[in-house]
Amino acid sequence: MAKLKETAQQVELELDRILPTPDGNPLGEPMRHAVLNGGKRLRAYLVMESAKMFGVDNKKAVAVASAIECMHAYSLVHDDLPCMDDDDLRRGQPTVHVKWDQATAVLVGDALQTFAFEILGGLNTSAEVRVTLMTTLAKAAGANGMVLGQVQDIAAETARKKLNLEQIAQLQANKTGALIEWSATAGAMIGRQYIGPLVEYAAALGQAFQIVDDILDVEGDASTAGKRLKKDAAAGKATFVSLLGLDGAKSRAAELIETANGALAPYGASADPLRHVAQFVLHRDM
Amino acid sequence: MAKLKETAQQVELELDRILPTPDGNPLGEPMRHAVLNGGKRLRAYLVMESAKMFGVDNKKAVAVASAIECMHAYSLVHDDLPCMDDDDLRRGQPTVHVKWDQATAVLVGDALQTFAFEILGGLNTSAEVRVTLMTTLAKAAGANGMVLGQVQDIAAETARKKLNLEQIAQLQANKTGALIEWSATAGAMIGRQYIGPLVEYAAALGQAFQIVDDILDVEGDASTAGKRLKKDAAAGKATFVSLLGLDGAKSRAAELIETANGALAPYGASADPLRHVAQFVLHRDM
Numbered sequence: 321m322a323k324l325k326e327t328a329q330q331v332e333l334e335l336d337r338i339l340p341t342p343d344g345n346p347l348g349e350p351m352r353h354a355v356l357n358g359g360k361r362l363r364a365y366l367v368m369e370s371a372k373m374f375g376v377d378n379k380k381a382v383a384v385a386s387a388i389e390c391m392h393a394y395s396l397v398h399d400d401l402p403c404m405d406d407d408d409l410r411r412g413q414p415t416v417h418v419k420w421d422q423a424t425a426v427l428v429g430d431a432l433q434t435f436a437f438e439i440l441g442g443l444n445t446s447a448e449v450r451v452t453l454m455t456t457l458a459k460a461a462g463a464n465g466m467v468l469g470q471v472q473d474i475a476a477e478t479a480r481k482k483l484n485l486e487q488i489a490q491l492q493a494n495k496t497g498a499l500i501e502w503s504a505t506a507g508a509m510i511g512r513q514y515i516g517p518l519v520e521y522a523a524a525l526g527q528a529f530q531i532v533d534d535i536l537d538v539e540g541d542a543s544t545a546g547k548r549l550k551k552d553a554a555a556g557k558a559t560f561v562s563l564l565g566l567d568g569a570k571s572r573a574a575e576l577i578e579t580a581n582g583a584l585a586p587y588g589a590s591a592d593p594l595r596h597v598a599q600f601v602l603h604r605d606m
Numbered sequence: 607m608a609k610l611k612e613t614a615q616q617v618e619l620e621l622d623r624i625l626p627t628p629d630g631n632p633l634g635e636p637m638r639h640a641v642l643n644g645g646k647r648l649r650a651y652l653v654m655e656s657a658k659m660f661g662v663d664n665k666k667a668v669a670v671a672s673a674i675e676c677m678h679a680y681s682l683v684h685d686d687l688p689c690m691d692d693d694d695l696r697r698g699q700p701t702v703h704v705k706w707d708q709a710t711a712v713l714v715g716d717a718l719q720t721f722a723f724e725i726l727g728g729l730n731t732s733a734e735v736r737v738t739l740m741t742t743l744a745k746a747a748g749a750n751g752m753v754l755g756q757v758q759d760i761a762a763e764t765a766r767k768k769l770n771l772e773q774i775a776q777l778q779a780n781k782t783g784a785l786i787e788w789s790a791t792a793g794a795m796i797g798r799q800y801i802g803p804l805v806e807y808a809a810a811l812g813q814a815f816q817i818v819d820d821i822l823d824v825e826g827d828a829s830t831a832g833k834r835l836k837k838d839a840a841a842g843k844a845t846f847v848s849l850l851g852l853d854g855a856k857s858r859a860a861e862l863i864e865t866a867n868g869a870l871a872p873y874g875a876s877a878d879p880l881r882h883v884a885q886f887v888l889h890r891d892m
Contacts, residue, residue, distance in 0.1 A: 345749060345754065346754075347757055401712060403709045404712065423689045423760055426687060426712065427684075427760075430753050431749040431753040433716065433719055434744050434753065435744070435748055438741065438744035438745060438748055441737055441744055447737045448733045450733070450741075451733045451736045454740050455724065458720050458721070461720050462717050462720030462721055463626050463633045463637065463721060464626070467633065467713050467717040468632075468633060470713055471633055474709055474713075
């Protein structure tokens, strides 16, 4: 999707501008490796497009988009650690603990989380907006959001207990849904508007995103994805695909994208970019 | 020091009240293990006493003190990991990765960092004060503060390059000094007052704290300290003691405490509790 690439370029320029530089800081190079790795920048896109809907200045939106990409990158660096998912490859590149070492990966993740808050704190907007963004992000990322989802995921794998559909949906709502929701509502938060319809959109979008992830783990091409696939079956994990079948998972994802787009009705055509990204999420191959 | 114990009790009551509970959240038990471990609560004390100096309501101060203790606890959980300092014991108790596993330790640390920001974001005070506390804490904890110090420490150890006095002072100013400074200035930030003299106090106090740490690593009693000692010599690390000698380190620490207390002159007797904690730092045995 051309617009997604455009957003990615803008946000990567900003990240390149604000991340510590390798000459001045030993964390500069590994932090940049972790963040500037050719990600899809879905979360950044949701921030930027929701911001446009509420007339938010582009410069502010780019900064907020950079913050969420740092938070997301931190979670990937820690997820890839040997004691977690133990992945050597991310977007076709060696992961941080492979290229450097585990200590560096732990610390780079730690620093990227902190940096996300630092970016939001330095935003050129009112203290009310900044504190709202920072506090909601902390809620989304922490022990009742993303990190909880990660713990639930590991617990299910360790116990080799197959989760049911509702449990998987809940786990994924925490693990990936919380940051996706934050991103889609960020524009309204910066613009100090009601976030309700965007929450509904993001919840359906986030679940569809995860179902497509499960489908790609089965059907995808490892070189396109730039990471190891077929991991879930190897780990004996229950997924949306193992529970619904491939066809069932595909139609469920399509339904969720309908739901997501339906939730945008109050915004009319101004929400078209969010509708396009929903189509992208459904049809993506990486 | 009785007053330090009193602060510890208050802050631990608050932490017990706000941390996720074990029955509702799989992170509850390991997060509590990491935070409620009988620490000295030096950072909490600095927050509470600096807050008193500026007439800040005790309830707010206790919340801010809880946040800094979560941030500190996160750094200890990650520092203790096998890929970092590889410590099995912390205050006489098994560390998180020993009692649970490494994945849990990574995620508990991650969640505690996030929780520190969540606490500050929920503070019952103006958005300006909250955003100041959150942003300065992010600066103190991140890639130009605490995490940088940790990276510098590991780099010196890996390269087996002996640092000189200035380099060690700089490393420690990042690794432990930044959070100590934040704690000592927190009261002024909440009260929206000039933080200058407290920065000077905290810089000297933080360095004295670290020198005493190095002295205790050589002279201390492992059962009183509740952790492995004599680590620095075993690792062939340059420390304040290896560079200054035991007597030199002791007199340097005493000088720094003089400097710290001198910086408090503008506050008169209202800063006596901060002077007392400086004496405690100099004479502590754990």
